[in-house]
Structure formats: structure tokens, C-alpha cells
Amino acid sequence: MTKEIIEKLADLEHEQWVKWSKSVAHEVSLERRERWQAYWIPYSALSEEIKEQDRVWARKVLEVIENGTE
Known part of the structure; x- marks a missing residue:
């Protein structure tokens, strides 16, 4: 599930x-x-290398969501 959300x-x-x-x-x-x-x-249509650059930011967003306002 997390991988799908990150994508x-x-x-x-x-x-x-x-x-x-x-x-x-x-x-x-x-x-x-x-x-x-x-x-x-x-x-x-992006290469995996370029997609990974977007995933870095996606992980940051997910971290904020998961950690709330701690």
C-alpha cells in the first residue's frame, strides 16, 4: 500500500x-x-532515475502525513 501511495x-x-x-x-x-x-x-513515461527524484518528495510528504504535527 505504501508503495502505491508513494507512486x-x-x-x-x-x-x-x-x-x-x-x-x-x-x-x-x-x-x-x-x-x-x-x-x-x-x-x-519518465525513466526510473527521474521518477526517483519525484519519489524523494513523495516520501517527504508521506512522512509529514504519517507523523502528523509531532
Whole structure:
């Protein structure tokens, strides 16, 4: 169950990043924009290496949820 939640949260994190990066793309260098564009694809189409970057944040979110306000 936890693995499924992490994947869903990672997918959401990626979706959020895509929206954010598109919204600020005009503010960054052309080189960076072109690099970002390669990742403006669905989470499911990302390499495992890139998915893991989203999973790092998903685990942080899950940790906050599990630990509450301790």
C-alpha cells in the first residue's frame, strides 16, 4: 500500500513540477528550458532515475502525513 501511495504522490509531484516549470519557462535560459521540455511528459513515461527524484518528495510528504504535527 505504501508503495502505491508513494507512486501516486510522485505522479502528483511531477504534475505540479510540469505546471510550475512551464509557467516560469520564459524566465530561464533557452538551454534550461530545452532540458526541462524533455520532462514535460506524463510521469509514467519518465525513466526510473527521474521518477526517483519525484519519489524523494513523495516520501517527504508521506512522512509529514504519517507523523502528523509531532
